Amino acid sequence: MNNPPPPPPEAPAPSLARRLGQITQGVLLGTLLVLALFELLAQSGNLTPFKYQGF
Amino acid sequence: MIHWAREFADGFLRPSRLSAGVALACFGLTLGLALWFFSEPVLSGPLGRFLAKSDRDAEARATYRVLQLRSAPPDRPELLVLGSSAMANAVASERGMENELYQSTGRRWSVSILTTPAQSLLDQLTLIDVALGPAPGPRRPVLIVVEMSALREEGTARRTLELERMGRLGVRSDWADQVVRELGATPRPRSVFYPAENYDFVLIHGGKSLLRLLLGSPARVPIAVYGPPSPLPPEKRDRRKILAEITGGRVTRTLTFRVLDQLLRRLRAYPNVHVVLAQTRLSPQFGLATGSEDLQSAAEARAQSFAADHGTEYWPVFTEANVSPDAFYDDIHIATAPDRDRIRKALAGHIARLVKSWGLG
DSSP, rough: OOOOOOOOOOOOOOOHHHHHHHHHHHHHHHHHHHHHHHHHHHHHTOOOOSSSSTT | HHHHHHHHHHHSSOOHHHHHHHHHHHHHHHHHHHHSSSSSSHTTTTGGGOOOOOTHHHHHHHHHHHHHHHSSOSSSOEEEEOOHHHHHHHHHHHHHHHHHHHHHHSSSEEEEEEEOOOHHHHHHHHHHHHHOSSTTTOOEEEEEEEOOOSTTOOSSSSHHHHHHHTTTTOOHHHHHHHHHHHOOOOOOOOOHHHHHTTHHHHHHHHHHHHHHHHHOOOOOOOSOOOOOOSSOOOGSSHHHHHHHHHHHHTTTTTHHHHHHHHHHHHTTTOOTTEEEEEEEOOHHHHHHHHHHHHHEEEEEEOOOOOOTTTOOOEEEEHHHHTOOOOGGSSSSHHHHOOHHHHHHHHHHHHHHHHHHHEEEE
């Protein structure tokens, strides 16, 4: 009689620190993407802030 | 602790489903925040102070001020000062002007300095239109001081339209659009949706203003942005360019006066609103070095004659304040406190006389 193979070992649950790292990455990425989107649209529309005598 | 930091760094540096989900959610939230922020009710409230992207963003400052005036008009007599950086550097302080007016008229005034660098007449129409709202306008007396200067580099139709297309201000006006049409161009599209109507302005400000909002760090924009303590040496002053702007303005001065005439006509529908013209001057050294004294005097005479023809006042405040030759940082901007004080005093003196004639003094 063959014994059923043992279940694969469960991956260890990610620690709180790792989850925090992942969340921080997501927050930064998501926020910065919006800021980058504004810059990108401004660049593609050839929009630059008005400058007059250095101001 | 080292183990904790290593785990955090591992989670932070590697892509994961969780971080992708959070990024997507934050992208949506920040975009939503941007759309909420760039709306008139928010920009006219306390959060509008985050609009300026830097401490030199006079356009955002003027935008915020007129939106404030439209949404929460002051309950006292009001002074609006319009013009270029030359006027900004001359009057320099809203509080200083309010104090001067209190001394001269015995009444508390609300002063809004709505100057922007190289302010065009279309900018002025826009700012006044937004600040006053639809006719008959405010019940309180409103005095609008419009700067007149030989230096009107925005004077040509081409330059006026070019500046308008830049969308430097975050507000729009039917009055300005009408002038754009009269100049043979098509106004930028209008919309009830703020970011659509002020598309260029929102894109130029978007990233930095949002970042300032998120970090809670507003830029403080001084009114007098030009004029560090030490004056610019003569060899560093671009006198040829300034002279070219003055002579360029001579060719097309009819446009300046045509738009001013239109402004005065429109304001006839506002019983409590009065416009006066205040003259700024370039430094005497500029006049001597370029031989442009006559050009400046002629421009002043035209402004004076326009004011007389239209029954409005003309105040040569720089001359009356006896601005000293050393007051200028460059040939345009005043940088010394005593000269600014004298200019504010000269303005306040005129205003006191005027309000007395209205029976308010």
